[in-house]
Amino acid sequence: MDISRLAQHFFANWSGFFRSVGNPGWGNFFWLLIAASLAVFALELAKPWRKGQRVLRHELGLDIFYMFFNMFFFPLLGYATLSAALASGVESLAFVKSLRGFISLQTLPPAIQIVILFVVRDFLQWNIHVVLHRVPFLWKIHEVHHSAEVMSFPVHLRYHWAENIIYRVPEYSLFLLIGSNVPDVFIIYVVSLTIGHLNHANVKLPWGPLKYLFNTSELHLWHHAKQLPVRYGVNYAISLSVWDWLFRTAYNPPAPPEGIGLLDEPAFPRSFIRQLFWPLASRR
Numbered sequence: 562m563d564i565s566r567l568a569q570h571f572f573a574n575w576s577g578f579f580r581s582v583g584n585p586g587w588g589n590f591f592w593l594l595i596a597a598s599l600a601v602f603a604l605e606l607a608k609p610w611r612k613g614q615r616v617l618r619h620e621l622g623l624d625i626f627y628m629f630f631n632m633f634f635f636p637l638l639g640y641a642t643l644s645a646a647l648a649s650g651v652e653s654l655a656f657v658k659s660l661r662g663f664i665s666l667q668t669l670p671p672a673i674q675i676v677i678l679f680v681v682r683d684f685l686q687w688n689i690h691v692v693l694h695r696v697p698f699l700w701k702i703h704e705v706h707h708s709a710e711v712m713s714f715p716v717h718l719r720y721h722w723a724e725n726i727i728y729r730v731p732e733y734s735l736f737l738l739i740g741s742n743v744p745d746v747f748i749i750y751v752v753s754l755t756i757g758h759l760n761h762a763n764v765k766l767p768w769g770p771l772k773y774l775f776n777t778s779e780l781h782l783w784h785h786a787k788q789l790p791v792r793y794g795v796n797y798a799i800s801l802s803v804w805d806w807l808f809r810t811a812y813n814p815p816a817p818p819e820g821i822g823l824l825d826e827p828a829f830p831r832s833f834i835r836q837l838f839w840p841l842a843s844r845r
């Protein structure tokens with residue numbers, strides 16, 4: 562897998578981005594994000610879980626802005642180019658070359674390779690998420706995601722820009738360590754995007770026993786609870802809930818939490834610009 566190409570985060574530059582916007586298609590991340598968003602939004606409208614929740618709610622615009630900022634604008638502001646350059650620099654180092662493909666999946670069928678990469682990436686993300694909740698400075702960064710007070714699908718991508726780096730660097734390192742010959746891991750991003758949208762949506766899908774495998778909106782709502790049942794929180798799942806069940810961080814009572822958002826953070830800013838500086842400002 563070409564990490565420097567992966568690090569371009571789907572679009573290397575603005576012209577590539579605008580070309581994608583002008584050419585809707587299934588291989589195009591911009592339009593897949595729009596399609597997944599519209600599909601989950603339609604579900605929220607047709608079968609809302611919390612009936613009293615307003616559709617045109619407070620901070621809906623902010624959450625949608627975050628979605629586009631984190632997926633496209635932040636990478637296009639230089640992050641994509643910089644991380645691709647860094648990745649290719651790192652890839653050319655001799656010791657990294659020796660680590661490349663340390664674990665090889667190449668003899669396996671491509672579909673199995675994709676599933677393994679998906680599961681291993683998700684486990685890595687689960688661990689990073691646990692760390693974000695436990696290290697005070699990282700928690701300040703992650704508070705932006707937890708500052709949402711109403712849950713619906715765009716809250717999925719409401720997070721501080723630094724999380725792009727915190728999640729991506731270990732992820733690219735992992736992909737570098739695992740040698741695979743699948744041409745693209747695009748499908749992994751699309752599947753996790755859809756699951757993430759559903760986890761944050763105001764919909765309750767009949768997952769049945771699959772809730773022990775996949776993250777659900779019921780589990781994830783408790784992750785965002787204002788009054789946490791235990792100190793650092795519960796249900797750290799990104800796409801797969803199995804890690805929470807295995808490591809006893811799952812919490813699945815019959816009723817949803819009373820309120821969601823941050824407890825004891827009255828000074829938390831509500832504007833995008835001030836949220837950018839929150840991790841630094843809140844340290845004073």
Ligand SMILES: [Zn+2]
Binds near residue numbers: 703784
């Ligand atoms: Zn969290």
Ligand SMILES: [Zn+2]
Binds near residue numbers: 761
């Ligand atoms: Zn969340």
